[in-house]
Amino acid sequence: xxxxxxxxxxxxxxxxxxxxxxxxxxxxxxxxxxxxxxxxxxxxxxxxxxxxxxxxxxxxxxxxxxxxxxxxxxxxxxxxxxxxxxxxxxxxxxxxxxxxxxxxxxxxxxxxxxxxxxxxxxxxxxxxxxxxxxxxxxxxxxxxxxxxxxxxxxxxxxxxxxxxxxxxxxxxxxxxxxxxxxxxxxxxxxxxxxxxxxxxxxxxxxxxxxxxxxxxxxxxxxxxxxxxxxxxxxxxxxxxxxxxxxxxxxxxxxxxxxxxxxxxxxxxxxxxxxxxxxxxxxxxxxxxxxxxxxxxxxxxxxxxxxxxxxxxxxxxxxxxxxxxxxxxxxxxxxxxxxxxxxxxxxxxxxxxxxxxxxxxxxx
Numbered sequence: 626x627x628x629x630x631x632x633x634x635x636x637x638x639x640x641x642x643x644x645x646x647x648x649x650x651x652x653x654x655x656x657x658x659x660x661x662x663x664x665x666x667x668x669x670x671x672x673x674x675x676x677x678x679x680x681x682x683x684x685x686x687x688x689x690x691x692x693x694x695x696x697x698x699x700x701x702x703x704x705x706x707x708x709x710x711x712x713x714x715x716x717x718x719x720x721x722x723x724x725x726x727x728x729x730x731x732x733x734x735x736x737x738x739x740x741x742x743x744x745x746x747x748x749x750x751x752x753x754x755x756x757x758x759x760x761x762x763x764x765x766x767x768x769x770x771x772x773x774x775x776x777x778x779x780x781x782x783x784x785x786x787x788x789x790x791x792x793x794x795x796x797x798x799x800x801x802x803x804x805x806x807x808x809x810x811x812x813x814x815x816x817x818x819x820x821x822x823x824x825x826x827x828x829x830x831x832x833x834x835x836x837x838x839x840x841x842x843x844x845x846x847x848x849x850x851x852x853x854x855x856x857x858x859x860x861x862x863x864x865x866x867x868x869x870x871x872x873x874x875x876x877x878x879x880x881x882x883x884x885x886x887x888x889x890x891x892x893x894x895x896x897x898x899x900x901x902x903x904x905x906x907x908x909x910x911x912x913x914x915x916x917x918x919x920x921x922x923x924x925x926x927x928x929x930x931x932x933x934x935x936x937x938x939x940x941x942x943x944x945x946x947x948x949x950x951x952x953x954x955x956x957x958x959x960x961x962x963x964x965x966x967x968x969x970x971x972x973x974x975x976x977x978x979x980x981x982x983x984x985x986x987x988x
Contacts, residue, residue: 626749630861631971632852633978634765638757640711642746643719648708649757651764653978654694656702658768665689665707665763671963672759677805679821680954685712689760700764707760711753719745724940725947729929736940752866752957755964762967765974775973776840779965781808781958782922784817784833785824793838793920807962825955828933828948832867832926833958835965839973842908844898844916846976853912854976855921861968862923867957870924874907889915919973923965928954 629637633653640647666689673687674680687709694705722744726733731750735742742748769775780801782789789810800809806821808814817833824831847854859871879887882905889906891899901917908919930953937947954960 631975634975636761641748642751642753646708646710647753647756649761651705651761654700654705658700662689665760668759668763668963679805709756728935728937759963759967762970765970774841777966777969779835779837779962782834782836785831787816789813807959821956830928830931831956834922834924835961836922837965837969839919842914842919847913849912855909857972861972865964867925869926872922875905
């Protein structure tokens with residue numbers, strides 16, 4: 626199983642949904658970076674269950690513990706290990722799924738690949754695996770802020786058929802966190818809340834889109850041909866649970882424009898480097914950052930676990946009807962926001978270190 630991501634800033638996540646703990650080991654974080662548990666806890670609190678009525682009510686504090694790589698409040702340059710203990714896991718609630726393949730879950734595919742599966746909350750396929758990603762992303766956030774002043778924000782830009790058309794340049798963290806939907810458009814957020822609550826009552830679920838922006842990204846990050854920064858972002862985002870699509874810049878909408886409309890014109894900059902007057906390319910050209918804001922979107926499918934009856938089969942190949950039990954998100958979007966931020970931060974941290982790893986002489 627592939628549980629590692631990144632080249633120089635490299636993380637390896639571990640743990641299962643109903644095991645004793647989940648966590649991450651980060652290799653390649655530079656030494657002497659000021660880092661506290663509070664820096665990591667801030668992002669974990671935004672990911673954890675039970676934070677509003679719109680998400681699963683599993684009661685987990687998700688308290689981070691540093692195991693290694695920290696001394697006197699600074700990174701040592703050695704492996705940084707972080708862990709969260711699982712507390713509120715009721716494995717018995719999944720006994721009825723021991724011999725059942727849940728529709729649109731990883732139950733059948735894990736059995737097909739490994740010959741065994743952990744039916745308790747999905748095991749390694751559970752979204753609790755993302756705790757390690759968010760913890761590592763929080764470290765990357767501190768690193769990028771200190772090295773380059775890079776800021777990454779994500780927000781819910783659509784739920785089901787409710788869309789927003791917000792300018793990424795105007796998005797602020799306070800506006801994102803002002804509503805449980807994590808949509809910074811109050812009118813759309815209210816409609817999203819109603820739709821999510823209606824879906825829960827109907828025993829159904831909803832999907833949508835999380836948008837993100839990375840600001841103050843310097844020009845020159847990216848490793849063509851195969852490690853283009855947009856290619857690595859695509860891999861990072863699609864590796865998230867329930868993610869089904871990724872766009873950078875204009876994305877698929879750009880196919881409806883002509884080249885004359887879509888091209889980003891240059892004009893002279895004050896420091897000799899050109900600046901772009903538009904950003905249809907989303908901050909990436911030729912797989913390398915342009916110096917403009919990095920802008921993208923990630924599509925998430927409706928939550929697979931729903932309480933309505935669905936047709937499926939058991940491990941004996943018999944047709945059955947399943948109505949799932951337990952505590953589940955009727956919409957993953959609000960909790961997916963810190964996940965998207967984390968993966969963008971991890972990619973940027975890795976590419977920033979790659980860009981400067983060979984700096985011996987001044988550029």
